[in-house]
Amino acid sequence: MGGAIRLLDVRDGVLSSDEVLAAVADPTAGGTVLFIGTVRNHDQEKPVDRLSYEAHPDALKHLQTVAERVCEDTAVTALAAVHRTGDLKIGDAAVIVAVAASHRDAAFAACRRLIDDLKAEVPIWKHQHFSDGASEWVGAH
Template structure:
């Protein structure tokens, strides 16, 4: 997918992408660093070892072609006047336990707004961006998460 600015997206949304390659926390953090920001909130989602009391062996994420545009709409929905910058990148493809699945960072002059908007962004992303998780369990069973 693309890192190019999305038409109509607030310029404070500095990095919005969906990728089928390993994610860089440093890249996302660098995207929101700004001399006007005194605080940066960072969320890193990783593939966990157990879900629903079942051992997870791996998972695969897939995304609709509109996912990057949906990230732009999610960013627009959560940005406030108190935010300096926002970045969000989600992984697609095959991931193993411990792999990074999503990184969200928000900077602001003060920590409160950075923390609040970071939480709102990951929650809004999970609710509204068309990215689906196919989770495989160690016992051979599986489940899809996030399907419409």
């Protein structure tokens, strides 16, 4: 890594917003945007009890590609993204991304693109377990 990309990881373990924010701290940044995706207790009006994430072995390589493209296409000073795998409970952080830029507009736009492209392109799959005993896989590209 290096340049604007400061932290990228796909890991089985608790995620830290402090770690992600520290990774993008930069004296040239006038704006920093942090997004934390958490496990919610419902999906499409069905109660969710828990979920788990599984990642393809190349998920980190895909995340690197997404991050590089965001950095190339936007005025990013620093970028970080971590996604969790394994079993998660309601309220747990599943993904944390942050972007720092000289100006807030660029930081907001780049952060939005980072999380949207990560969700669309990085092969990480969510297995939701509903209160009624049913389950479903989400995001299986």
